[in-house]
Amino acid sequence: MAQEQFPLSSRILHWTMAVMILTMLFIGIGMVASLEDYHWLVSIHKPLGIAVLIMVAIRLINRLIHPAPPLPAELPALERVAITASIITLYVLMFALPLVGWAMLSAAGYPIVLYGPLSLPPIAPQSPMLYAVLRTTHTVLAFMLFATFIGHFSGAMMHALIFRDGVFESMASWKSRSRA
């Protein structure tokens, strides 16, 4: 049975965000471990994080307009639950990480500079303890996103290489196929 493909808008959003988020995760890990490179990495991390927030909002609207194609009927129920749960987790984290980052800088009283004179208003009250909690939360959520990404990637590879049921190609193929 031919697996229906994701619409082009969904595929473009998926792969653009995949690159952005992987870049963000590695910049995040890199910047907290670096000294000389800290400043320019932070300078990328903040506007890129806000870009992810904007993109995920567009993506959620896109998904509500164009729902994901149905999974193959022969897929076991447990795997369906796992896929749905991981997709929901990814969406929640894509919203939560930039928002927690933004709130964390607000609570610390930092200026939230995007580029040059362009900066964002605070979204949380200035509070030392709140900052400390949000800063830890940001790290924990980032590791959760990394773990969920690895699960997502592993699942995609299982479908691509072992099951070969068209689920991977429904997102990964650039060739437009006629809908079944």
Added chain:
Amino acid sequence: MTTNKNYLFDNLITRIHSGPVQWRLNVTLGQPGDPTNDATLPWPADRQHIDVGTLTIDHIEGEAEGACRDVNFDPLVLPDGIEPSDDPLLSARSAVYSQSFTRREGETKSPSAVITSDDGKGR
């Protein structure tokens, strides 16, 4: 030998209570080619110096009244009109101050260990 671990604080508090403490702010104007990315390399001695002002401190506040505990003295949080140089120390300080700020902010807040005024509640 001193037995008081706060003696540097106490000396400064005593000094300021007996009169303002002042620092002169001197700016050295670099020339093209002067190294800005290595603080260990001195500039030639004939560079122009400008005395741009005097910082006067006439009273002092500790954690109890002031905002010194919950501030990150990040050298890269700059006002408009001041740009960072390519000195790698700025980024390194920004990185480690961010770490220390985070750890400090998460601590349980205890009363100030240093009392900056004679009566303990005012300037």
